[in-house]
Structures are given as C-alpha cells and as structure tokens.
Amino acid sequence: MSDRLAAAQAALNGGRRDEAIGHLIAAIGDDPARPVQVYRTLTVQLYQAGRYEEGAAFGAKGLERFPRDFDLLNVRGVNLRKLKRLPEALAALEMATRVAPKNLGGLQNYGNVLLDLNEGAKAEGVFSRLVRIDPRNGEYQRQLGRALHKQNKLEPALVRFRQAVTVQPGLIDAWLDMVGILGEEHRTADAEAQLDRAIAANPGNARLLEGKTMVLRRTGQAARAEAFAREVLAAQPDAAWVHHQLGIMVSEQDRAAGNVLLRRAIALDPARIEYVTALIESLERTRSGDEGGHIEEGYQLAKTILHRSAEFTESVTKILCEIMIRVCDFDGLDQVGDFRTLGRGWAGSGRHTALLKQLARVRTDEDRRELLEQHRIWGRGVEVPASRRPIKRPPPRPPGGKVRLGFMSSDLRQHPVGYFALPLFDHVDHERFEVFVYSFYTGQEDAAQRHITERVTAYRWWPDISVAGAAEKIAEDQLDMLIELGGSTHMNKLEVMAYKPAPVQASWLGYPHSAGLEAIDYLVCDPITVPPERELLVEKPLMMPKSWIALGSRFFSNTVEIKEAPELRNGFITYGTANNPHKYTREVLQTWARVVAATPGSKFAFIRPEGSGESFRANILRQFAAEGVSADRVIFHVIRGAHMPFYNEVDITLDPFPLTGGTTTAETLWMGVPLISLIGPAFYERLSASIMTNSGIGDLAVNTLDDYLAAAVALAGNRERRLELRGSLRDRMRNGPLGQTDQFARDFYDMIYRTVRPAG
Template structure:
C-alpha cells in the first residue's frame, strides 16, 4: 500500500468520514496484504485514537499474524481488546509484547491498567510498584497505584497515593477526581466538599473540578446549594454547555420543565456532545406534563443519531434500552447486547433500577438463574461499599411487650404501594405492635401521606437524607423488623437495607424479585407467588396464608362504575387490550397477542397507554401485528395516563404481559369487570396475576405455556356469555375473595411478622 493512499485514508478518518477511511485502507491492505509493518502500525493506532476499537482489533490481529515479532502491534492489539472489555485476551496480547520487549514500560502500564479495570488490586499493585521504582515522581503512575490499592481495599494507602499524585502534579484533574471519589466512598459527600474546595483552588480554570463540586453538593442532598453554585458559575463564566447540563441534572427530580430547558440549552451550545443529547433524550422520556407521547417521540428521535457515539457504558445503554423498548423498537433494543451482557453490565455498575426492566427479557430457566446472579453482583458491590462505613447500633430498648415494625418506602402517598399497604396501617393491633414509616419522597405531602402519618407511631420523612444517615436513623429507632416496599424504584433507598439497621429485614410489594442483598432475610409472598423450584429466591420466603395484598378503598372504589353488559354485547365483536407498561412488552409477547387476534375473527386490540400517541410506538406495533395478518384498523391506541379505568368499560378481555406479569394493572382490570388471561411462569415476577386470579377463583384464566395462553384467550373470546357473566360479577367476586378482606389480611400479615421476630416462622 502506498503511503500516499494511506495518507488519504488517514485524512478521511480525521475528517470524520470513517467509512471512507476504512474502505480505502481495507481495499489497499486486501490488495497488498504484505504492506510494510509501518502501515499496519499507523493504521491500527489511528483506529484506536478514533475509538474504533473493533476495527483496530480486527486489523491488529491480521497484522500480528503477518508480523508476529512486532512489539507495537501486540501492544495495540492489547489496547483494542481492553477497550472492548475482553480482558483475558488483552492480557495475552500484552504478555506477548512484554516478551518481545521486556524493557519497554508501555505494555507493562497497559497490563496494570487492565488489572485495575478487572478490580484485581493485588496484580495491579505488583505492576505499578515495579514501574514506580524506575520513576517515583511520575504522578500518573502514583495515581494508578492508588487505584490499585483502592481495588484491593487498602483505602489508606490509596488515599496516600492520590494525595502524592496531586502534590507531584497539582493540576492533575483525574487524580483529584479519584481523591474526591475515594473520600466520598470512605466518608461522606459532606466530608468530601473540603477536598473539592482544595481541588477547585488548585485548578481555578478546570471546569471538571467545579462540575465535580456541583455533583457532590447534589450527592450530599444539598440540591438547592448545587443549583445556586451553578447559577453563580453561569454569571461568572457565561453560557457554557456543562453548566446548563449540570443545572438540568440537579433539577431532574424536582422540576422537569426547567430541566428540559437547561438540557436543551446545553444541547444547543454543544450539538455534537453525545452525553448532553443522551441526557436530553432521557429527560424527555421521563416528562409527564403536556403531550407525553410527543415528549417520548422527541426522546426517541434524539436518541437514534447518538446511540453509536454515547458509548457502551451502563448509563447510556440503560437510557437507550428504556427508550427503545418503550417505543417497541425491539431490533434496536436487541442490538444493545444479550441478556447476560446487559444484566451484568448494569449490576456491576450499581444500576439496580435497570434490572427491573430486565425481568421482562427472561426466556429460559438459565435466564432465571442468571438474573438471580446479576442481582447478587449488585448486592456484593453494595455490601462491599457499605462495609467501609458501618453504622452504630444503640443498646437494646427496654421491652414494652410490643413488636416494633418499620415500613420503608417513598411511595407512602397517592401511589399504588400506599393503596395496597393501607390495610396494614388501618388494622394493626396497637396492643401488640408499634409501626414506624420511613419516606424519602421529594414532593409535597399529600392527603394519603398525611393520613398514614396520623395512623402510626412514627413517620420519618427525610427527602434529602443520604443512605447511611437514613440507615442510622432507622437503627436509632430500634426496630425488631424493617420491611422495604419500594426496591430501587424512583426515590427509594434499597441500599439502606445493606447497612442492616434492623436485626430482621424483609422485602414486600414493591419489587417482584429478590433484591440481591444478603442483609434482607425474608421475602413476603403468598402460596401462589412462591416459586415452583428451590434456588429462585435469595431470601427465605415468608408465606402469607391467602393473598399477597388486600384491596383498600383508596385504590378500589366506586368512583368509576362498571358498565354492563360487556362491550361484546354492544359491539358484536370481542375487544382485547392492555394497560400494562410497555417495559413489560417484547417482540414475542406482541406477536402472541397478534396470533390471538388472528384466531378471533373481527376482534380488536386496545392499547391504553400514554405511549399510544407516539407515531413510532404505533408503527412498530402495527408492523408486528401485520406479520400475523392483523390489519391496522383492528388496533386502537388510547394515549392516557392516570385516567385509564373508564377504558376497561370498552375492553372485554385483558391480555396479561409475560414473563413479567401485571400487578396493579391486573387488579384494576378485574375490579373494572375485565377478566385477565395470564401465563404462569416459574418464579415470583411471573406469578403476580396468578395470585390475584386464583384468589378470585378463576383458574381457567391461568395458562402454563404460550399455546395454553393463546387457547385460554381464544376460548373465552368464543364464549361471549361467559364474558358478560364475568363483567357483571367480578367486582363483587373480588370483594368476597381474600383480596377483599382487609382486616383479615392485616391480621395474617402481622401474625407472620410476629412468628419471624419470635423465631417461629
């Protein structure tokens, strides 16, 4: 290959025309595979600089096969494989480089960096200790050794090395960032702020340190201080994209309108910044005011052009996955990675919330066990961090003959979690129990929260408290058992459970899977939800005698009446439908719904979801239905949120999602007289609807495989008299079932707690 042609390829790559640059080089190297080693070296190094790691790996492997004794090519191959997270292969390549040139430090440094990536502290310590013998004043290597000690759990030595790095190189931003992160990890966000003030003073022109200070103020729960600081920087420095970006992130939980405005400005100032564009897409996907469907559509259109530029980290991939699934773009969602890769990526980066949407991706028994493993990856990560700063426990309280129970949830307000838990607060025996509640809700107190606070011995509402302080507050209340109701959903603090603030701890209601923490002793279920096989729960099950919950008047009342007869009697055809969240959908699920419609002549399907107003959502679903011969005129989209109950009066049969089944949605459907057909799976999240239907004595609506699910739906659709009968009696059936017995449910629940606390469970 001529150097002139290589220069053309290099110029194309630098100009951003990657396809052209790669094409030129590939053509020439294919035509002249014996090109000089320098061509391969320059090209693969350029690909690394352009972050085209998969291409770099491909050509470096070809090059090393032709020039197996070239040190630089093996080193480049190792770097490419490292960037692709293929660490064992990268180490093998770098070992070859070291053998070829033992005295060169580059391959040794790259090996040490990989050991740090792998969290293999001891191996990284050995590498960087040896390197530093040759140059102890190298700040970058001191920082790398600090990271190695951090990974090894030797936090004092890690802090010493980071301090030495910034002393050697006061303007070393990455070392300052590591020092502040370590301080926050070992101590607290509040104790980290003085370190950040030192860093800002040392790097007066570094926006990264000022940005870190704003983030740390936010982590310390001082959102208003973070906002004020950023606004002062806006006055001092003028419009800068990063300031607007951080203002948007600071306000995200409080003011979505202003958040969007700040993120739009950041995007306007830096239109090529993929991180800003991704954040704007995520914010629009979470926007609930105004036209929610159009906000979602805007999010989707913002996401598509940056998905290849935002990186393959846990954060960008989660945002992309959420949006793609929400608009039913399953091809794009699948391209992000397989079940194991995505789950482990999220878990190992502490993103428990991503695992909730991952439940719906389970397909096989192996997936179910892999999902459990992913939750433990997250749990071990949190347990390691929590062990560095344990809380203190006061001396046991004086016995008063009562069991003290705590309920932790930020949803003890106008929210389904509160509606399902209200019977416990209304009917517990105050002679036997004391109840405390813990909420971190960032909004305003509403009547439901106020009502609950008035019914219990203590209601601790702390919107700005950190996890460790929240755990200490609970420990100081000297509970006998703490029950968390929210998992890792928005504004909840599952990590608090890792501190073990109560001697016994349990999960109930908010998260339909083992959370992943060994500090949670029990998972409260009912006989129908209990997994069919051992090994599908981390916690010990506490089994209620009947249902998992009971209906409260807050959620299930007469405000929306059931219209009789059923729609099939009025229309002459059956209307299927769903109000379930699209994160529970999949291509296979939607195709199953389409097959049901194809087998029931003239039937229609109704999506009662705010996403229904999104053009992309409609088009993607219509395409799947069309593959099964179902025309667009048989699908109906009702773009509503919160006002969906009346639409059950236009739906004959609700088709449940699977493998993650409905919970609140199933109950609402039954309450509105619309029978639900469900597919029963092996583990907890596949059995929520099964519990409601069996407690309602409706076993014929519970299928055990996809063919049975289709058959159950078609059979019911072919029996309009049965649909009409169910419509007329389902509400009363629910009232008379165990689900409707609120007082009995509360007694059963607290009896179970007493058995656990007294060691009789």
C-alpha cells in the first residue's frame, strides 16, 4: 500500500473523513490506475460527507476503468440523485441492477429514482419484487405504497403503509405517508386518529408530534394546533420544531412575536434549512417598523444557504426567489433556478402562489406557452384529487326565478380587489339577481366589508373552513354561476373551483393570468385585455364591452389632492414607479435607466417600502449606473400604504413589463400622472393599456421598446400635454368607462345574465 493510501486508511480509522478524502484524491491524482477499491472508498466517503458533485465526478472517473463495477455504479447513482440529476442517476442505477440483479440495495436505489421521476408503474414493479423477497421489510412496503400513490391507487397505497407500520411500528415515514394521503382525501378525523396511534407507538417522536400540529393547522383548526404545540412546548422547551411551528402560526397575527420564535428554532437547530427559510419568509412579509430592514435581514440569511442547492425543495426555492425579487438580486434569482424547472416544480407541488412571480420572467412566446402549461400542471394536480371525492349537492332548483350569482374572495374588504369590485355591490341588479359572497378572511371585519354585506343576498364568512367543505356549502346555495376574484393570494381558496360547486364558473380581477383549472369556464376580459392569440388563455373570454374594471367611488375619491407638477417646483422631470419589485427585471430597470439617461437633468423615484434596505438600493443604483445614471438621480420614497400623495412627486410614471401595473396604473392616472406602458400578447401584458385607453391616453401604450423610450422622452419634452393631463386625467377617468360605475354594473350583470340564461 502506498504512503497516501496508508495515510487515508489511518485517517479513516481515526474518524478524520475530510483528511482521508484528501489523501485518496491525491492518490488517484498520482496514479489513476489505482485498484477499484480506492475509487469505491473515495466515492462512498464523498457521499457521506455530502460532497455529491465530487462523488459523482470520481465515480465517473472510476467507471472509465471499471465500467461494470456495481459499487461504483450504485454510489454514482445515489450521488447524482442527491444532485437531482435524475436521468443520469437512473441510467447509472439501471446499469447497476443489470450488473448485480440480486443486490437488493441497488434495486431499492433504482426504485427510489423512479419514484423521484414520478414513474409510479415502473417503481411498483421494482418494489413489488422487493416485497416478495422480504415481505417483513417495512421500508419496501412503504416504497411500494408510494409507487401506488404516484398512480392514484390510494386505497392499495394505504394498505401498504398500514402493512409497513404493522411490521415496523417505528417507521415514521410510513405513518406520515399514510396521514398525507388521508389529508389529501380530506379525511381529517382519520388522519388525526392515525397520528394518535403513531404517537402511542412512538411516544415523544418529534416528527409525529409536529405532524399532528401541521394536520390541525392545515385543516383550519388553528386554535387546536396552537394549543397542542404549546402543550408540547411546556414539556419540551428546547424542541426546535415546536418553536418553528408556533412561529409560523403566531406570525400570521403578530410578525414580531412569530419572528422571535422562528429565530429560536434556528438557534436550537441551525442545520435545518426549512427553519432558516421560514424566518426569511416571515421577515419578507413583516410590514411593521423598518420593512426594508426586515427584507435586508431575510436577504442576508438567504445568501448563507444559496450554496446548499442539494437541499432545496419547492418550498425553499419559492421563498428564496421571493426574497431575491424584493431586493432585485437577479443573479441570485438565476442561481436559485431557471424559469421552466422552478415553475414546473412549484406547479407540481401545488404552489400556485409562486407562479405569480413567474409572469415577470416571461421573455418569449415559448415562455408564454410554458407559463400556461405550468398553470395547467397545477390545475391537473388539483382537479384529479377533486374528481375522486365529489361533493354532496342538493337537488336542482326549479327552472326560472332570479339568477343566483356568487362571488368568492377573501379580499372583498379594504383591499385592491375590493376597490375595483365595489361598483357591482353598489349597483346590484336586484330585479334579476340574488348575489352571494363567500369569504375565508381570518381578520376583523372592516367598513368596506360591512358596506358590501348590507347590499347582497348573503355574505358567507367561513374563516376556518376546508376547501372541500367550502365547495359543498357553496353548492348548497344552488348558484347559477360562481366567480372567483382572489386567485391563490393569501386566505383565498382557488381550489374550491375544482369541485365545480356551480354549473358555470369564471375568474375575474384577482389574478392576471388563467388560473389553470379546466373547471373555470370563463375569464372576464375587455377588448384591450383579451389576448389576440386566444390559446394564451385556458378559459373562454367573457367580454365586457369597454372595460373589465371600474373605479369604486368609495375608494377613488378626491381625498388626496393633486398638487402642482414637480417639474415646475424642481426644474427637472421626475419619472417614477410605485409598482412591486416582483414586476421588475434586468430589462425593466435597464429601460427605465435609459429613459432617464436620454432626458437631460431628469431623475427617477421609487415609491416603495423596500427603499430603506441597503441591498435593494445598491442593486437599483448598480443597474442605473450601468446606463450612465448617477446615484444622485435616483430617489427612494420609503412608504407603504399611504403612498398616494407621493404621486405628486412624479411627472411621468414608467410601467414595468411584461407584467404591467393594474392598481398602480389606476392610482397614477387618478393622481394626474401620465403613464408609458409596453403592450404584449398575453392578458397580463395588456392591463395598463386597457386602463389607459379607457382614460383617453391609449397612445401612450406602445408596442415596442424603442417606442417606449421614444414616447417617454417625447412626453417629457411636451410640458403642455403633461400639464393638461395633470389637470384632466381624474375627470377623464370619472366621466369615462372606468368611472361610470352604474353603467359598468349594468354591462356586467347583462353579460352574466346572457351567459347563464342565453336567449332561446
């Protein structure tokens, strides 16, 4: 044995793995023609050290010399699996099973990769064989259950999970897999009962105790979940998972208190990446105090785990992307993952909320179609389970009578959705319609909600109801049509639509893209927002004659005064935006900077709470500097909520693209500030153009980036038009389709009536 190999063996004997790895790598470097055992030992040690990339690479090097060595094929496969290079892992492990078809470990690893690839039928064959060989191996039974689950064979899967815990009661994963299926099927009582059995068989097991907390929380039993977690905390004050779960629950009502608990979870178990990302997510959502500072703290935490990509789950990537977006770190965003991989991962794991952040990343027609497919993937993942558990429905209503129209949203309150929906409740067509509202809002009733409640047939407020429970109760109202307004934003339940609680269903207002459900028949559009290529929608367009929105008088009032144009006070043009950074891209900031560079003496104002954060400011300034715009020409107004007066500090608003403004576009025009927008093919690329056209400035919505730059510079040079618009835009909106709320409501109710009661 060479000195290097002897040193490696001595290091292994002494438990010094990294030192041993160094000697083994050096030994192979000295002489690549080392015996196969050297390569085997090195790749195994690299795997155990979590150095998967090197393990896969040295496995490949060893296979060049020993192409049919089972151990090298097997360990290369598991290293590649950790790297999520699944097709390569499958190829290596498939070859391993050919080389050693009776090796059960190799077969199991091969089956595991098939499960990762959602090849349920093939995995079933592998694990059926393993179960026949060793029926008392609980892990084989469990993996066979997972293979059956992948094929939606739920009852057979449950049988296998029960068998697994029968032969091996300590197999925690099998208990949790069983509970997972019961949860999917909304068999809440059964899921809780199984967890109680599991806890009885494994007293004090942290994963099972946490599982019960999560089942209670996810089934709308927030009070019970918190009480259970606090009971465990009293007995186990240093249990990291309890602080983690309590932090998530508490932060919904008190971010500061929740963040304290989440920080404690990390202190108790700093290696858990999900604990770190839970705090990042909560900090990103903390609105009190210095919001930009909270975001900065979350961002700095995120940078500490970017190198741990092998541990990334869809939940982790979603949170990392959200924090990167808030500080405009586009390089960090790219490091987390690419458009297709991330989107399909989120869609496949049921994370519809993450798809909103995909809209701004669209670049090409291929991207637009890919984004539509990502929504369809999510939709199929919701509709298939819903089809297996149909809801109870009452007998059909007698024909005739008033049309029963339902609106489902947790945002029909003081919220942008409430602002735009209000005209329909101020002008309900009581002669032809009974109007129902369904909300899952968990906060306190506000004045806007009370206002709406007084004007509808019924306001159903169910803050703790499950998805299936909501669908069933909505069906009891025997609606003719149900319209969802919330998308998948916080506290909404888009999945209810998959159960088809009404015979005709539509989406409107709350989400600027097709939701992805075939069960939703229509998307409310207007002649401007409707995509010229109809294949860019899942639903059929339901067409309003002029505008798909109107301005609720309760919210768009004269409360905030329009002041003198800032150019007259400052002597220079100020461009600006109040749009959320999830609409910014490199191209957007580059374009805005070029507009400023092309307008002598001009500045750009960001009206955003992120502006107090060091990294947000630095990243913005870097993008502007690249186009020759110095830092003194960029202004940050740090504000949330009470931002309307800050439009008085802007002469011209520049719209983001491809995801344009909506609420912010209405606000800027209401404050007399004209807008430059870029029109694209998809619905979400045409929102501003609709508002602008219906406000009489459709010419400022253009079709190319060159035209965008030219229109902005030209408007900056046309003081007469800008001052005229500053004095007239509010009246144009009030007197046009956006402000004629009674006509808007008539058009809307006529459209619905024609849809559910077609002539003849």
